Amino acid sequence: MIEPGPVCYRTLAYPNSHHLSTYQAIGGYEVIKDIITNQTPADTIIEAIKASGLVGRGGAAFPSGLKMSFMPKSADTIKYLVCNSDEGEPGTSKDRFILSENPHQLIEGLLIAAYAIGASVVYNYLRGEFDVPYQRMEKALEEAREQGYVGQNIFNSGLTIDIYNVSGAGSYIVGEETAMLESLEGKRAYPRAKPPFPAMSGLYGCPTTINNTETLASLPVIIQQGPSWYKNYHSENSGGTKIFCVSGHVMRPKIMELPLGIPFTELLDKVGGIRDGNRLKAVIPGGSSMKILPAEVMLNIHMDYASLKAAGSAIGTGAVIVLDETCCMVEILTCLMNFYKHESCGQCTPCREGTPWIYRTLIELLNGKSSVAAVESLCRIAGNIEGKTICAFGEAVAWPVTSFLQHFSDEFIYFAEHGHSMVKGRKKS
């Protein structure tokens, strides 16, 4: 179900992958020790991260080094680093195993990033259901503190970097970076209007950088091996490694850390192909908010940022959701919208009203009480949400709707006209 990998999952090849001794045996904490002992300039680290091509692995793919460079250089205010471990994008199950299986590497990544941006306090925000990952992170932090890696005077340098694990209370929108800051302040997770961006005014109004768990856990290896090793890991400029979580209608769903740029067909082979000898119908390539792509597109695609963008979707969180020929697309979209209806935070009217409206329209369609005009209204409603909300949740709702209708409109129209699915074997209304 989960395989060892070259970067974030490298300790998984060993027994007791989460133990301090395991991480130390593979050179753990040597990178941050070197940085601090040699007083490596922060800019050198940020430039290395930029050169590595690392982009945010939580879905937005913003260049990580560039994001760090936005932090003010002045030392007159406290600065924060926040690690986004609120993994909740449907289809995504990768950070959970970094937290539980390789917690020390994440801690070293947090220290490197905090050093680079001049942050003295780090919050690692885990979703409220992550009990085992939280316990493992707490244990690892305790060990790291005992070793003098975390806290005051780390590596006897006089430098202070405190790290704290924080647990959430159930909310998808917390994964949005400014919503996470609100939540850390003990409030409802309502995303903030930007600007100001967190680098200027973040947690408690102080400069803050928020990065995804996978992004931060990659840093020790990137610095250790060098940016060009990472950037050219698979082929020239392929951009490093990514954790792919392949789920849905495959023989052996699996979580694998692989080179960016591998062909989708190779990914599919690694999970044993489509279940029951069925044919591939479509793939949501990067978590439920990304646009769906039909089989004929996916079978010719390489799993990297540029290729998926060119095909009209995105790598997102690396959650590859595979749908076989038995899927009724009306039913699948309804399942997705059930999620978004539940998770809309309710702050912006277009999303709060539009998301349940789309859901209700789909339920009426599934109940055989709809019309072609209602189907056509779906894209209009989605269009009235997209780009009209404070955060990207609006896009996350709209993209599945518009892409399902772009590629599978015949199924929706058929359902409206006949009152049942055109996919054989699917339930009638």
Place this chain on the structure above:
Amino acid sequence: MSNPILTAAMINKIDHCSSKFPVDQKRSALLMALRVVQDEYGWLSEQAIDAVADHLSLPRIYAYEVVEFYSLYRRKKPGKHVIKVCNSISCYLCASQDLIHLCEKKLGIKLGETTPCGRFTLEETECIAACAGAPAILVNDAVYHEEVTATKLDQILHGLTTNEVPND
């Protein structure tokens, strides 16, 4: 001074949460403090919410605001064990609907209900990041069970009944 709601052990835990934040930012500890109390009682009564807010010296409305917003907080006493079946896309594709029906049949209740003996509450949950282990079940908001089959469900329920939670 003893508090009828917050025991010394709970206050200890809450103060540990508070210690993670700047001294003038006690509100930051609110989410975790409420969870500490809920973990003890299974739910959050008005008295419990008020006690947490009072202990952190916060206006009580701050606590109600987050309790109503975040989905893990409960305002009603659930069964001893809460069984949540994930019903988001990856689990849905792996027959989570059938698993829900199976749970309903085995427990003799519908989604959202609690067994008359008070032992089990059955609910569905949104994605819990167990997508490569679909279909997945979350017990008591903390314990994951993945690739749940009918046999495995029997083992989980039996384990909870006899207080021997099987390892996943």
